[in-house]
Amino acid sequence: MITSEKISQIARCALLKEINLSPKPGLVDRFDNGAHSDMDHALFLESIDAISPFFSLFYESGCASTSSKEALNDLRKVGVKCENAMFSATNGVNTHKGGIFALGLLCGASGRLISNNQECTIENVCIEVSRICDGLLHNDLRSGNERCAPPTAGQLIYRQYGFGGARAEAESGFLTVQRYALPAYRDALCDGYSAVESELISLISLISNNNDTNVISRSGIYGLNYAKVFSKKALNTLREKGFGNFETEVSEMNTAFISRNISPGGSADLLSVMLFLVDFERYFLNGESVC
Numbered sequence: 001m002i003t004s005e006k007i008s009q010i011a012r013c014a015l016l017k018e019i020n021l022s023p024k025p026g027l028v029d030r031f032d033n034g035a036h037s038d039m040d041h042a043l044f045l046e047s048i049d050a051i052s053p054f055f056s057l058f059y060e061s062g063c064a065s066t067s068s069k070e071a072l073n074d075l076r077k078v079g080v081k082c083e084n085a086m087f088s089a090t091n092g093v094n095t096h097k098g099g100i101f102a103l104g105l106l107c108g109a110s111g112r113l114i115s116n117n118q119e120c121t122i123e124n125v126c127i128e129v130s131r132i133c134d135g136l137l138h139n140d141l142r143s144g145n146e147r148c149a150p151p152t153a154g155q156l157i158y159r160q161y162g163f164g165g166a167r168a169e170a171e172s173g174f175l176t177v178q179r180y181a182l183p184a185y186r187d188a189l190c191d192g193y194s195a196v197e198s199e200l201i202s203l204i205s206l207i208s209n210n211n212d213t214n215v216i217s218r219s220g221i222y223g224l225n226y227a228k229v230f231s232k233k234a235l236n237t238l239r240e241k242g243f244g245n246f247e248t249e250v251s252e253m254n255t256a257f258i259s260r261n262i263s264p265g266g267s268a269d270l271l272s273v274m275l276f277l278v279d280f281e282r283y284f285l286n287g288e289s290v291c
């Protein structure tokens with residue numbers, strides 16, 4: 001398979017694994033629609049089909065770029081077209097805006113690494129995303145620099161609380177994923193949990209650490225703190241009482257999140273990022289078969 005197709009397959013696979021992971025608190029999954037009245041599992045599959053053809057375009061755009069700094073503008077042009085395709089497929093529902101942004105950057109950064117013969121490690125691809133996004137938070141969100149009117153939820157939350165959301169995660173080289181989700185995933189696999197169980201543990205560790213602007217826009221700072229505290233408690237339950245009790249607590253968290261309109265969509269996007277990174281390194285560095 002040619003490289004752009006493989007990158008595209010890894011990105012699509014990350015989105016499919018995320019949406020199929022069930023149960024997930026407050027999020028759409030195979031069991032229910034979480035805190036959402038306008039989305040369901042089938043809509044996410046339609047959205048993934050609409051987005052997938054763009055992943056090879058992000059990759060090729062990264063390959064063609066002459067510097068990290070220059071790459072962002074071209075990637076964003078592909079990103080806007082991809083967002084439009086998503087909105088047409090979902091009748092205007094925002095299923096994957098954050099996911100397109102994060103995975104589009106990762107596909108573009110992969111193109112830059114591979115075309116420059118750099119080693120395909122998780123660390124290198126995250127450093128490249130960080131270089132591509134250098135200055136993004138300041139340039140997009142500093143007062144007077146906003147890219148669109150009316151301001152988006154992300155822009156308003158940055159002004160009010162200073163949380164940088166999807167942009168800050170990308171500009172940091174996905175630090176929240178590297179610091180919390182990946183170690184949780186690897187530890188869980190080492191402890192003998194299945195890949196899917198390990199994905200759920202990673203998601204809960206993301207929710208307990210991520211300043212998800214999607215949670216804040218739907219349920220305020222109260223909702224963010226509630227989500228963090230509840231997911232920390234579930235991780236303690238996992239350590240003290242094992243996976244069965246943890247899974248029961250995740251189901252209780254789902255009911256509690258739904259009644260408070262909490263949807264950790266940013267953490268779902270970061271789970272997709274982690275899944276992309278794991279398969280990217282397994283395939284391109286270690287030569288393992290993935291997806």
Ligand SMILES: CC(C)(COP(=O)(O)OP(=O)(O)OC[C@H]1O[C@@H](n2cnc3c(N)ncnc32)[C@H](O[C@H]2O[C@H](COP(=O)(O)OP(=O)(O)OP(=O)(O)O)[C@@H](O)[C@H]2O)[C@@H]1O)[C@@H](O)C(=O)NCCC(=O)NCCS
Pocket residue numbers: 036076079080083094095096097098099100101147148152153154155164165166167169210211212213214218263265266267269270
């Ligand atoms: C730079 C872009 C991300 C655009 O940013 P923008 O300012 O337009 O949007 P934000 O409000 O900043 O949020 C973007 C999405 O990022 C996800 N997210 C939030 N916090 C984090 C985080 N800490 N880490 C990672 N990702 C994060 C989140 O996406 C998920 O939630 C969406 C579903 O939410 P939902 O509440 O159901 O739907 P909404 O439409 O938001 O509200 P309702 O009306 O339904 O109540 C879903 O997309 C998930 O993926 C945030 O939504 C980037 O998109 C970009 O550059 N785009 C190109 C166009 C462009 O340049 N735009 C710049 C501004 S015009």
Ligand SMILES: Nc1ncnc2[nH]cnc12
Pocket residue numbers: 018019026027028029034036095096099263264265266268269
């Ligand atoms: N499974 C999911 N449910 C709701 N919002 C999301 N954003 C990304 N994945 C999501």
